[in-house]
Amino acid sequence: MSSDEQWTRPEPGEGPAVVAGQPSPEQVIAGLRATSEGGSDLTQLLTPEGQRVHSPQFDPYVADIDGKALQDLYRDMVIVRRGDREANAMQRQGQLGIWVPLLGQEAAQVGSGRAMKPGDMAFPSYREHGVAYTRGVDFRELLGIFRCSDQGGWDFKKHGFHPYTIVIGNQVLNAAGYAMGQKFEGKVGDEDGQATVTYFGDGATSQGDVHEGFVWAAVYDAPVVFFCQNNQWAISEPTERQSRLPLYQRARGYGFPGIRVDGNDVLGCLAVTRWALEECRHGNGPVLIEAFTYRMDAHTTTDDPTRYRLSDELEEWKLKDPIERVRAYLARSGFADQAFFDEVDAEADRFAAELRDYCFNMPDPPPSRIFDNVYAEGNPLLDKQREEYLSYLAGFAETAGGH
Amino acid sequence: MSSDEQWTRPEPGEGPAVVAGQPSPEQVIAGLRATSEGGSDLTQLLTPEGQRVHSPQFDPYVADIDGKALQDLYRDMVIVRRGDREANAMQRQGQLGIWVPLLGQEAAQVGSGRAMKPGDMAFPSYREHGVAYTRGVDFRELLGIFRCSDQGGWDFKKHGFHPYTIVIGNQVLNAAGYAMGQKFEGKVGDEDGQATVTYFGDGATSQGDVHEGFVWAAVYDAPVVFFCQNNQWAISEPTERQSRLPLYQRARGYGFPGIRVDGNDVLGCLAVTRWALEECRHGNGPVLIEAFTYRMDAHTTTDDPTRYRLSDELEEWKLKDPIERVRAYLARSGFADQAFFDEVDAEADRFAAELRDYCFNMPDPPPSRIFDNVYAEGNPLLDKQREEYLSYLAGFAETAGGH
Amino acid sequence: MSAPTKAGVDGTSTNVQNLTIGKALNLGLRAAMEADDKVIIMGEDVGKLGGVFRITDGLQKDFGEQRVLDTPLSESGIIGAAVGLAVRGFRPVCEIQFEGFIFPGFDQIVSQLAKLHYRSQGRIKMPVVIRVPFGGGIGAVEHHSESPESLFAHVPGLKVVSCSNPADAHWMIRQAIECDDPVLFFEPKKLYHSGALKAPVDTTATPGPLFASSVLRTGTSATVVAYGPSVKVALDAATAAAEDDISLEVIDLRTLSPLDLDPVFESVRKTGRLVAVSEASSESSLTSEIAARVQQECFYSLEAPVLRVTGFDTPYPPAKLEEYFLPDLDRVLDAVDRSLAW
Amino acid sequence: MSAPTKAGVDGTSTNVQNLTIGKALNLGLRAAMEADDKVIIMGEDVGKLGGVFRITDGLQKDFGEQRVLDTPLSESGIIGAAVGLAVRGFRPVCEIQFEGFIFPGFDQIVSQLAKLHYRSQGRIKMPVVIRVPFGGGIGAVEHHSESPESLFAHVPGLKVVSCSNPADAHWMIRQAIECDDPVLFFEPKKLYHSGALKAPVDTTATPGPLFASSVLRTGTSATVVAYGPSVKVALDAATAAAEDDISLEVIDLRTLSPLDLDPVFESVRKTGRLVAVSEASSESSLTSEIAARVQQECFYSLEAPVLRVTGFDTPYPPAKLEEYFLPDLDRVLDAVDRSLAW
């Protein structure tokens, strides 16, 4: 079982340290890393069994979540999962070059995504399709990246959803800068304030950029929520390769709050992110949230997790499924009946079919696109390069046509 | 007054944060930043008034420091200061291109430097002339860097003292790697273990490399002491521009001990560094030490501190002089008499005279040096470049000779 | 300090001041900040200190701490935050203290700054200027005298310029700030405060285009192309050569990416000879590019190969040796002689 | 898996295996680790996973976690720690997962790795190899298909090489690890597992020098120089050209810094024409350097300017367009035609 002080002692001078290289026996149970429990500091509003846990601190942040609103969260997660699975399947069918599955992280993404308001801004990494969905970015707009026909074509401003960032950690600094801008514009200070959420993984916490993002946000009081989805793995590397301590405790060293939430609990994620955003809106940012979750699928469709992790771990986590617990809660508390669940499934089917249809019919971009939007104000050399190349290509077409 | 939780509250959820942008009134007293007190967590064995403070935890680490040993520490500091002042003066006289004064940081450097054993390794930044001295690097060997005739020519292996590193933060990662090497070689595990100390400033803590050094050392249990000399300024920027929290608390987020010591207390610095090294030797590293001190002079000889700091601050810190308190303690406790102090002064005079003499007679390197040691195994193109250039230069000499 | 303002010929007021490069930059930054309150300055020690070279002197005092930011000691942060601020609609002007310290920010420059416009299909603009004092000759310690501009010229999505005189310094920084693309702005640090280079700058003039080279001196025997601090060397060489009846045409590149080589091609077609001068090491550099393009465009005009006078392919040496490392008048003239004798 | 070992002509045992580039590298790393226990491998996912390309497959299993390190996700850390380990006497071999992720480590490479030997006046050696899978053609998302090698070739203190076939891959990695200088080792990722390129590799042979180019095919009409993944394109072009009675000489550069251009000069003196091929953007690049040096050394031999066939001066485009972006047989032949017609 993990605990707050999992791999260390907090203060100097008493007894030997428990070091990363020598995890305690409890940390390694029959090859199963002790990461399936979030520890005593885990904020949870809905247990894996669908039991509502009360929290004096966080309940107020979900006071408005009635049966209807809960249904909506459920629907979001089902649809996002369905989109994810469909895209995964389409990759297998050669329609996408690669897919980055979010399976298992629906609650973290839908919960945090739905906590944002229209004026807020999200800086995603590359796995945040669920957040994209909550920001109104159509799943279809995401496909281009993975079909390799574009690098992200949605209207980032309209949706408050920055382009995906692949270089680990970069977006954390970009988000800190953006949030500084929100503050400089006087958009921070009361409940109508604006804020930014940036997403990154457990592995990313090792990058210099994430640290610098923490430093900048702290010294400029930037309204930014650092939302770390700890899905236990950075490709093949478990969290122990990145940190001795639970990741939410990283914030301790910077002087802003860090909190661990059950990342498979959509209600918990919603509440905690709303709280964190609230702090930011009022000028009390930044805040670090560690959403304790699990990457149920491979890192990407090119990855083979059987090389590095045991299936026990996956089985353990299946019991904590983010969607199942909401279904149980909805059913048990009478907020939804079978007809509702059927209807959502049917909606997800339609969603998937549309996605499929769209994907199979996506046109390839024209070669001229290579040269588009390199510069906002152009570049005469590049214009010449473009012109020469396109006429070279046209030469082929003519030759082909001539024969 | 600064305190442990100087600019923040530690845990989420209660009341508004005290943010960096709005320091409390106590933090700004008549333009004097509240940085002259190290706060309640400051470890101190010798007060500014020369009073010995007892510490159950750290006294054992200086149990061997008798009157003679204390005299030696005093002598070290006086000589190091004298060397520093002499070099500073020589820069003014055009003998050095630049000088980086350590004035005020003698205790931090001599205390930590003397804590190391021969098998240990130091990775300095660019201001650690005092540490160099304790490692047996002759002050004269340092001058080349500042005279701009070399970039550090001492035998780093013999002295266990790495070349100076100017790019802020780089050496922290290099030191983490070196310490990993000590561990991989099995040189860690008992009191005979080896360890590494790396030096950096308060400003450096913002750099990604320092963070990554912390991460690596933590996950590889590297025997490295991170010795941060918080001299309150990074050129013109006060510590508040780098952090909300006292810097030693940064370690909290990584799961290793962080401790603040009075950086003007040579005994405290010796004890705390010995303790930290001890932890590392036994395999319980890393450890972060924040030596709370003050840059009494300009950042370098090209800097003009009157543009950004008030002289009040300097006056305040003069009362905490690292050498004066040892002198007072030595005198009061009868460990030394006036003859001793006079003798040390005379020794320092000789030291300075020799340094001067050496510096004024330093030859310039030959132009061929430009091409030396670019590669260990050579480069034929560069050889050709060298040859062509030297014969081009020789052409001038011939012409000159011919006239 | 107010400068003399007088009515121009056409009745509009002109403002001509005698400025160093450093002061011209300072006034350029000030003008840009006055013109657009989205312009903010970010860097280490740019506030009270005015930057270690005083280029931002007085700006924090007049524009406040939210427009002139003394940042954490973190270059990836400076660029990375500037990117985010640009996404938000700001126009950050970043100062890197010395060129040798740009590398911690290299990733953000290459991966985000240079690519976001492309990635977002033009939806995101990146009007970020990165000011980089560069080059040697100031007797400094390691990392303070380098010339890394070629690295940036190689990266698509960036624009790279360098100024060599006060009027250009003033106008180019203003134009760079107005440019919607990211601009790396290389400043010849050793000339910042050169009294000898002081020149009248009309801060109300209508400047020529930013991304254009400029022929500073016409000549017929050979062409010398240079940029930044080397322009002065090239001009001095031309003056010296004139005494030997060698007539050098001197071109200040001004824009390093995109290159504007048309004036160079034209010149080489006339002179048949080209010497390219730069303090940077030569391997895979800007001067390589110049040689590569000129040999292609002027193949039949060249009477000698394009020759290069550059820093050597070594790290920047201890400054006691920099007079040997840096291209100087003699080395330029030697190359001209070799070219003429080919 | 044990390979056939048979007695060579001189009685020593030889070991010839039919290998892909990927497997040849893997065996090269293994041989280096067996030969010297100071050789350690560091990188993201290089352990159990064997690297995302499986180049380090099986090494952690056989050499343990202290010699094959799954590092934190931190490239500055990988290089920075490797520098420290090298100071301690280790010989780290770092894997950067994809070339686009080398930039967070750029500062450590430029400021420490490249300069410590110089700074310490030769007292510190930096026997560090940085393996970088590079180039396009794998249908990947952004940052996974780039060719940043020119940036490193421009930095004094580094050595830069690139392999194009299994035998070179095997020997070059072993030699790079034995080299006391830092070596950037660029691997053509799209060819890692190419069955078509499988070739016999004698893992007991005595290899030629590491820093030498190699003439892969002799010809008389024109010379084509390439490296890494472009070598295959050049060879294919030569085969195609032969059908039109155009005889191309193909040179594999192998070493990008220091360049070994003597074979190229020699070839150009014979053919009078040169086409340089690279996936990298052209501005201020390695191909610029080649053109610059060849026009100087072969001024009187060139019958046409040196032409370059490269990636465009744009960010790497979405992979659906990479077939257009990457130099291919047609573009090389087109350049050859233009050269011949000059």
Ligand SMILES: Cc1ncc(C[n+]2csc(CCOP(=O)(O)OP(=O)(O)O)c2C)c(N)n1
């Ligand atoms: C700077 C950088 N280095 C390496 C990579 C390759 N890479 C892509 S994802 C990944 C693991 C990321 O793990 P984590 O941060 O936990 O996020 P997750 O993928 O688990 O969501 C790696 C190493 C990269 N994209 N960027």
Ligand SMILES: Cc1ncc(C[n+]2csc(CCOP(=O)(O)OP(=O)(O)O)c2C)c(N)n1
């Ligand atoms: C990466 C980098 N950026 C900027 C600089 C320029 N610079 C040199 S010293 C310094 C301030 C360092 O402050 P601190 O870390 O507190 O150390 P101190 O000088 O006070 O000892 C700066 C900004 C540098 N050397 N390296």
Ligand SMILES: [Mg+2]
């Ligand atoms: Mg992860």
Ligand SMILES: [Mg+2]
């Ligand atoms: Mg400091």
